[in-house]
Amino acid sequence: MGVMTEGKITDINELKKIAKNVRINILHMLTLAGSGHTGGSLSAVDVAVAIYFSRMKFNPADPSWEERDRFVLSKGHAAPLIYAVMAEAGYFREDAIKTLRKTGSPLQGHPCSAMLPGIEISTGSLGQGLSVANGMALGLRLDGNPARVYCIMGDGEVQEGQVWEAAMTAAHYKIDNICAVVDNNGLQIDGPVEKVMGIEPLRDKWAAFGWHVMDIDGHNMQEIIDALDEAETVKGRPSIIIARTTKGKGVSFFENKVEYHGVAPTREEFDRAVKEILDDRTS
Amino acid sequence: MTELHKTRQDVQDAVPHHPGHVTPRKPKATRDAYGETLLELGKRRPDIVALDADLSGSTKTARFAREFPDRFFNMGVAEQDMIGTAAGLALAGKVPFASTFAVFETGRAWDQIRLAVCYSNTNVKLVATHGGVTVGEDGASHQALEDIALMRALPNMMVIVPADASETASAISAVADHKGPVYVRLGRAKVPYVMPDDYRFTPGKAFVFHIGKDATIIAAGIMVDIAKKAAEILSGEGIDTGVVNMSTIKPLDEETLLRVARTSALIVTAEEHSVIGGLGGSVCEFLSENHPVTVRRIGVRDTFGCSGTPDDLLKRYGMTAGDIVETVKNSG
Known part of the structure; x- marks a missing residue:
């Protein structure tokens, strides 16, 4: 796809097409790796694609370009998602995704910034990304740099106390160049989030912490775009999108299956999944 | 006159006393020197920012905060x-100094330091105060005795424990120029000046006061002063005892350590920290693989601290000059 320093994709159908390709690449690399996190990678695809391709300024040829918008994948186990997005964006050749989780590959099981240019910060230990995103946003603001910072968290992840420390910080310092997302797919490793450790009412919690909250269907590309638009108009406080999503989205036999949190597809499942994604006319 | 001569003359002019001289001054806490140096650096370097966790009055980042409110984040x-x-x-190009007490800095946020600082190799400076038992009356919950071990185990991390206020000032400036994660461990209590006036801290370089034939004390932090006192007593009794300030605990100055090990019959390490995993541990690890010699470790022996005056606590945990003297004599 190449340089995205100018001209962002606003056509919904084009974004949907990218999302399909990203889903297929996620499943492809997971199948070849034989392990990894399927469900939570698929649930955040539409949001991540919308952020990268309809919003962000970046330049794969110069990953540390100062004017770039920043993206933090706080839910680091969705590494296949960010790799598929980066391949689509032109950070590396698509066939590099075959090295996922292989010894010495820059495509580590969880994102490593030191090994893969374009990854802003290493993640994988949950709850840390929002703090780092805040720091970036504060640094950009100090320099008068208009770049924005995006951060995707999981819903199980917000059980981490640090998330709420960071939530306070963003509101206290009136960080309005940040847009966070909770990928609210409702499932975590041990079961339904509300059964393991309830986080609702999520909307009220973030609002009480001083955030501008948008509660949307995280698979409806138009709603995502509208929320990202809205976030850019909010001044004096941080914005968060609660994206109501489906774990394993796009593949019927992975959807809402807690057992596919940390399990890769088999070859046979992969073939069936690709067929489903390509046949799907609705998403 | 050649350029070289001129330069030497300049250096001599700048130093009022002979090399190695320590101008007598009132004791000063290393945290005070940090506060002053951070403020000075802040004036020169707009990229320096500071963070604190509600202890800025104690860690002395409050001075920077008052002068540069936009670059300070409580x-x-x-x-x-x-x-x-x-x-x-740091990722946005700033040079952040993040400070709180050593216990909280290293213990409460260890996984954050591991992932977002060391693994990501971000240019973060962790400057913690209130290390060791000389925190005093606040007791064990506030006395970091494991912080050096915790920080030393992390790849990419540099660990520095300055001996006095002047070395702290010099080290903080060096740290600001160094690219990569650094942990600097400072103290609460006032400590005497021990480093020569013409000394400048260099990362990874130990300062050798003297290498003793009979024994050399490898010390860090407040224990450098105590080691010097012990060496004076021992040398007065005919036991040739040296002192090395190993202020950079990671990376260790291996060259100096080898030099000491080849010369001294005995090495004693002295630190205001657990004997597990800190300076004593580092020295033993290196020497046992490279030049095995007898090493005795002075420090807190696998226990927590307690409330008390700093002096009482140093006695209680066997960390006085007298304890070092006894250790050297009993190892002969």
């Missing part, structure tokens, strides 16, 4: 968030 009582935010600021 994170409240939230160490994990402080470290993550510092990493983010």
Whole structure:
């Protein structure tokens, strides 16, 4: 796809097409790796694609370009998602995704910034990304740099106390160049989030912490775009999108299956999944 | 006159006393020197920012905060968030100094330091105060005795424990220029000046006061002063005892350590920290693989601290000059 320093994709159908390709690449690399996190990678695809391709300024040829918008994948186990997005964006050749989780590959099981240019910060230990995103946003603001910072968290992840420390910080310092997302797919490793450790009412919690909250269907590309638009108009406080999503989205036999949190597809499942994604006319 | 001569003359002019001289001055806490140096650096370097977790009056970052309110971030009582935010600021091109007490800095936020600072190799400076038992009356919950071990185990991390206020000032300036994660461990109590006036801290370089034939004390932090006192007593009794200030605990000055090990019959390490995993541990690890010699470790022996005056606590945990003297004599 190449340089995205100018001209962002606003056509919904084009974004949907990218999302399909990203889903297929996620499943492809997971199948070849034989392990990894399927469900939570698929649930955040539409949001991540919308952020990268309809919003962000970046330049794969110069990953540390100062004017770039920043993206933090706080839910680091969705590494296949960010790799598929980066391949689509032109950070590396698509066939590099075959090295996922292989010894010495820059495509580590969880994102490593030191090994893969374009990854802003290493993640994988949950709850840390929002703090780092805040720091970036504060640094950009100090320099008068208009770049924005995006951060995707999981819903199980917000059980981490640090998330709420960071939530306070963003509101206290009136960080309005940040847009966070909770990928609210409702499932975590041990079961339904509300059964393991309830986080609702999520909307009220973030609002009480001083955030501008948008509660949307995280698979409806138009709603995502509208929320990202809205976030850019909010001044004096941080914005968060609660994206109501489906774990394993796009593949019927992975959807809402807690057992596919940390399990890769088999070859046979992969073939069936690709067929489903390509046949799907609705998403 | 050649350029070289001129330069030497300049250096001599700049130093009023002979090399090695220590101008007598009133004792000063290393944290005070940090506060002053950070403020000075802040004036020269707009990229320097500071963070604190509600202890800026004690860590002395408050001076920087008053002068540069836009570049200071009080994170409240939230160490994990402080470290993550510092990493983010570093990624935006700033040089963040993040401070709180050593216990909280290293213990409360260890995983954040591991992932967002060391693994991500972000340019974050962790400057912690209130290390060791000389925290005193606040007791064990506030006395970091494991912080050096915790920080030393992390790849990419440099660990520095300055001996006095002047070395602290010099080290903080060096740290600001160094690219990469650094942990600097400072103290609460006032400590005497021990480093020569013409000394300048260099990362990874130990300062040799003297290498003793009979024994050499490898010390860090406040224990350098105590080691010097012990060496004086021992040398007065005909036991040739040296002192090395190993202020950079990681990376260790291996060259100097080898030199000491080849010369001294005995090595004693002295640190205001657990004997597990700190300076004593580092020295033993290196020497046992490279030049095995007898090493005795002075430090807190696998226990927590307690409330008391700093002097009482140093006695209680066997960390006085007298304890070092006894250790050397009993090892002969």
